[in-house]
Amino acid sequence: MLEILRRQGHRLPKDSRTLLQTPKKVVTVEKCGGHYAYFGVASGILNVLSQHPGIVEHLHLCFNIDGVPLFKSSNLQMWPILCNFDNFVPFIVAIYCGGSKPNSVEDYLSDFLQELQQLQEDGVVHGGEAISLSVKAFICDAPARAFLKCIKNHNSYHSCERCTIRGTYDGRVVLGAKEPDAVPRTEDCFTQLVYDYHQVKISPLSVAGISCIHGFSLDYMHLVCLGVVRRMLHFMKQGPNTCKLSFQQRSRISDHLKSLNGKLPREFSRQPRGLQELDRWKATEFRQFLLYTGPVVLRDVLAPTVYKHFLALTVVMSILLNSDDVLRNEYLGYARDLTVYFVEKSEEIYGKTFAVYNVHSLTHLPDNVEHFQCSLNNVSSFPFENYLWTLKKMVRQSRNPIAQVAKRLTELEKSTTHRGVAVAKEMFTCVSTTLRDGCFLLDNKDFAFVKEKRSDGSLVCDVIQHNDTESFFDDPCDSRLLNIVRVRDLSRAKRQLITRHKLHRKVVCLPLRREATNSGYVLFPMLHGVERS
Structure with a gap:
């Protein structure tokens, strides 16, 4: 040129x-x-x-x-x-x-x-x-944290970075949710090399006065998305008979995932694909499955106890990733209890070898949020x-x-x-009249479906009041507490004229299968900033 x-x-x-x-x-x-x-x-x-x-x-x-x-x-x-x-x-x-x-x-x-x-x-x-x-x-x-903090690797007996729990060997090192003698690690003991079974030597970061306990975030991208969620799906696909799904069940999940391709808002970098390509899924796809598509496609496929166990992790991460400080802090204690339940129950569902380092570290994620006073998404990789x-x-x-x-x-x-x-501060980038990009949560917790965009910036919407929605699940908690709801019939909405600034959050609107008991749509308010990565 x-x-x-x-x-x-x-x-x-x-x-x-x-x-x-x-x-x-x-x-x-x-x-x-x-x-x-x-x-x-x-x-x-x-x-x-x-x-x-x-x-x-x-x-x-x-x-x-x-x-x-x-x-x-x-x-x-x-x-x-x-x-x-x-x-x-x-x-x-x-x-x-x-x-x-x-x-x-x-x-x-x-x-x-x-x-x-x-x-x-x-x-x-x-x-x-x-x-x-x-x-x-x-x-x-985890490997980079071990390198910088000069500690044992994540597959060692004393690998936990937040407490003194000791793992056991069962073909691999596994850690439970709790141990009677386990206590939280402290910065003073770490600096003085008290944890000789955990530390290799003094870290230069400790010498420089940088916290090596709470100063390191437990990154949920690696720990949850690429760790726990991927492990759960692999166990469902080819794990022990207690949790392994049949070929027909896996095919049903994959077909439902493929049917949702193109249904997610354009803020998502990737659309769903089937379990046949599970080994090539990226971290954003595991996150998407955990928070949005998984609760829909696993419904009526998994056994009730297994489905409730999966929803427990969905609820925990929905709380910890939420940018609403009031809601996140209000349910932080509940999220802490739910992580303990998830880890303890995982041994019963997936077997003793499931609870490795990543699974145990889930119990410390709420402490991570409490220390940094922000959503996990603000301290992620x-x-x-x-x-x-x-x-x-x-x-x-x-x-x-x-x-x-x-x-x-x-x-x-x-x-x-x-x-x-x-990163854009606004919750969404596109407003359209399609169901994919036209569903929003309003300030008053009602749901709006955009039907017309006017030249003055106002929007003609069909609005469904929060009281007219149903809970999508009620165990381990009522999904309406997280604004996750089911709408059986969109025709019950009332036509209203609203302004754009009243659109609080964009909503993922996913269709359910057409069975009599599961017809309609499930609405998942997007967690602020999470979908943009």
């Missing part, structure tokens, strides 16, 4: 690297058994703030560290340190690249911890004013995993991957069209 424009008389460079201001050289050092480059925390913060001007008094930083393989045919992997705040797109603090993970966690974190301690003392200067900052959370999967995929696509060949990533990022920063994208 540059060559064509030059022939037309435009004064442009011959090489795109000149136009994009690609740096000629990226400085890397040999460190931790591979190559390493440090970019900095402050520089990343200032870059984000310059793109999103506004008054900022304090920054709560979240960090993510994880390994990502670059190629299928080699062991080459990249371990970046990522940071974000206020739901902005993450930025890179440092990158390590080698044939394995860094061989020294102290050397790997040394530059990062040195700058972080200085920033916590002095803050970062932007617009002539010093902005204070603090570390909100480290958000990593989803935005970081999305950004890791972006970084991986920047590497085109195995020669010097760090330089390739650094050059692509510099080109994006120099571009006038590049801006970091914040």
Whole structure:
């Protein structure tokens, strides 16, 4: 394109690297058994703030560290340190690249911890004013947490990071919901290396004054979506006879899932697909199954006790992921009791080998919410995993991957069209007259179905009052408490003219099978921000 424009008389460079201001050289050092480059925390913060001007008094930083393989045919992997705040797109603090993970966690974190301690003392200067900052959370999967905290891996007897429970061996290490002698771990004991059966050595994060107990979020993307939910479905598909479903049952579930394809609102990145492709499901699909499609397609297929057990996890995660602070805090104690019930009951339903590290850690998720005082979605790996995929696509060949990533990022920063994208605060992006994108929960808890959009911005809707709906399930709790309801007949709705600002939340409206006892639709209010990842 540059060559064509030059022939037309435009004064442009011959090489795109000149136009994009690609740096000629990226400085890397040999460190931790591979190559390493440090970019900095402050520089990343200032870059984000310059793109999103506004008054900022304090920054709560979240960090993510994880390994990502670059190629299928080699062991080459990249371990970046990522940071974000206020739901902005993450930025890179440092990158390590080698044939394995860094061989020294102290050397790997040394530059990062040195700058972080200085920033916590002095803050970062932007617009002539010093902005204070603090570390909100480290958000990593279990292997990365074990690496950073210098503790035993998640398959060890003393693997739990929040309590002193000891696992038992039954073909694999399993942990129950409770143990009489188990007590919560404390920061003082961790710093003093009291848990010698749990810790390998003192973590450099503890030395730097960073909490290694509650300062690390139990990431629900890995723990629940890719952990517990996937494990449940695999046990239903090919587990013990006590929980294994027949071929006809699995086919019925798959057919129902496929029939829901195209029924979910466009805020969802993926539509449902059958159990035949279970091994290729992504974390968002397991989350979607747990919160929305699973309660519908498993109804009348699973035994009542198994279905109630599945709904227990659905209710727990609906509470912990809800952005409504009042509702979440009101039912937090109930969610804590329900997680204990889920873990204890899982042994009876799925067998003794089901309750591994991920299943036991469910009992500590409510404590995670209580500590961070926010929805689990605000301390999850989803935005970081999305950004890791972006970084991986920047590497085109195995020669010097760090330089390739650094050059692509510099080109994006120099571009006038590049801006970091914040997660939208609005609950929905599209309002239409279709059932897929036209069902909403109003401020007064009624449900509105959009029938006409007027030029003045008002909406003609069919409104069904909350009192005219039915509970979709009543065990382990009444689904109406979570605004999950069943509507048998949409014709009973009353026509009303409402304004857009009264649309509180978008609603997933899923049709039930046409049997006499299960006709109608099930309405699931979307949990704020969860579906956008």
